[in-house]
Amino acid sequence: MRHVRSLRQRLTLKSLAMIATLALLSACAQSPQILSVDPKASGGYPRAGNGQAVTLNVVDGRDSSVIGTRAGVDSATSTITVEANDVIPKLQAQAEGALRSMGFNPTTQANGGPTLTLTLDELDYARGSAEQPVLRASALQAILEAKIENGSDTYTGRYTAKRNQSYAFKPDWDTNNRMVSELLGSALDRTFNDPQIGSLLAR
Secondary structure (H helix, E strand, O other): OHHHHHHHHHHHHHHHHHHHHHHHHHHHHOOOEEOOOOOOOOOOOOOOOOOOEEEEEEEEOOOOOEEEEOOOOOOOOOEEEOOHHHHHHHHHHHHHHHHHHOOOEEEOOOOOOOEEEEEEEEEEEEEEEOOOOOOEEEEEEEEEEEEEEEOOEEEEEEEEEEEEEEEOOOOOHHHHHHHHHHHHHHHHHHHHOOHHHHHHHOO
């Protein structure tokens, strides 16, 4: 009898330990994520410049550094964040490289020549349900706005990159970081592949 009671106690303790472990894992899975994105411009853009200096400004036009949540609802415990002081310098470096590959000489000092202001207008990570109940999905979107001023000529373009991702398990930090990095890289490519940008900067 004592043996049966002892066995039941051990099983109860094991069950409680398993429940506590699952609860801890669930809490960790919903912890906030602060991403450190690494966007890459692929290159191969139309070459239009001949060494002209271009004043380049990259700015954050978003209302918030929070791009979405992991739980699909507003919750401080599941936010996904991309801080401006992390992403803007990286976009600046990639934009500088893109301009050099196009034949321009990017600078941050105004010199009376052409100016390109690149604004991160939107960066969104929205969660939704896929067709199959066991799967979930994320809808990512990035929008860059490029404004060019060259003398009396101006040009503004908006470039949108989208990505829909389905998965069986909630993406971890590495997966989300990679997806957002690739999304921003795609937005950069759409921007600098616009022939109007090189044409106006070269005037």
